[in-house]
Amino acid sequence: MNDQETGLRARLVTAGVELLALEGVHALTLREIARRAGVSHGAPRRHFATHVELLAAIARHGFGELAAALARADDALTDTGDTSRGTDRDPRARIAALARAYLDFAAAQPGMFDLMFRHDVLEGSGIGLRDTSLPLFETFVRLIGEVGPPAGVRPADAAAALWANLHGLAQLRAWGSLRLASGSDDVGPQLEAALAAHLGSELR
Amino acid sequence: MNDQETGLRARLVTAGVELLALEGVHALTLREIARRAGVSHGAPRRHFATHVELLAAIARHGFGELAAALARADDALTDTGDTSRGTDRDPRARIAALARAYLDFAAAQPGMFDLMFRHDVLEGSGIGLRDTSLPLFETFVRLIGEVGPPAGVRPADAAAALWANLHGLAQLRAWGSLRLASGSDDVGPQLEAALAAHLGSELR
């Protein structure tokens, strides 16, 4: 359990993460990753049966980083004055913080965000990739439940709608549509609008 | 202006559309499209300088179909009783109808929807792909303006947030996350929640 993992499997994943950040998803060829890891093109086969399995491992790394970023954002709320335990904190503020962290992650690591939600690439790779995003979703469900969804709407549906909104904002910004629509790449106003819509306008 | 376009350029696009619907984005190889169109693999080069330009043309076809589906959904509202001109119809009902049509399109043509929003594939192909989605967006802005966004939110931002919500719902369903989160592939409840959030809860 060292700082740097020396196994080739881990080295391939980190090489892929670097390459992904530098050049984007299209550059994630099996052979190039192997080259970066300093091994021949056949070596990854010992650890990943196929190319998409390696990509899935890289994406899983991204999900871990996203979860960590969200946890950090949530914890930061606690440090600023409110010292109560988790469920006591203002659920609206927590949702807003998580939403911002989600969008910040997508903006800071566009390549990784791309890969993570490329289901055409990742599906069928036998991974529990979706499970990785389930904890985040359940957090949203709980917080939405505390805020209180509109009458007649299940908290799970309200949470899914909110998550979809965040995800859509991230995608549209990455695609450049937001700049086209509003003249700016800043998602701030749209995020405010989305939060106001889903949480009610009494906040802000 | 015949029913079937005989030029090779159009034949390549329709062959690509068919292949996309049958097998998905990954099957859209330049050579396979050429094979389906009954020409050699070098022939497309006369009409499309590169592979992604052909893909962009296919995606543009999809944007046209999406625009047509949305127009049809909007017109259907007019036929059911309300015979007034466009701006007089209930903006909430029009937004709901457009939203449903958007999600229906994404569900009915998942491969095409995938391709249309694969900015990593299409960007840099010099096309005005984004322009294609601009009319839809402006319709949303106008309708949202009629409904009246929450205090302090520009109509353009509220419209972008709503569009992002629709898009996110479509993506999450395509990815299977909705089934995971709510146990069903039916976006109905989440769409209801999103519409209630963005349009106010007094409708339904």
Place this chain on the structure above:
DNA sequence: ACCATCGAGTAGACACTGTCTACGCAGGCT
């Protein structure tokens, strides 16, 4: 101590892909 075994990485082959170039060949122009 020796030998066998096995995991891990190498090297090459194979079928594909996208791009590029040379070629053929019909039709229309002067």
Place this chain on the structure above:
DNA sequence: AGCCTGCGTAGACAGTGTCTACTCGATGGT
């Protein structure tokens, strides 16, 4: 007629993912 230009063919080339044979060093059993 001669020529040229547009359009499709055929082949080459580098690069890709996968598969198979091979090496080679460490490990373990007797």
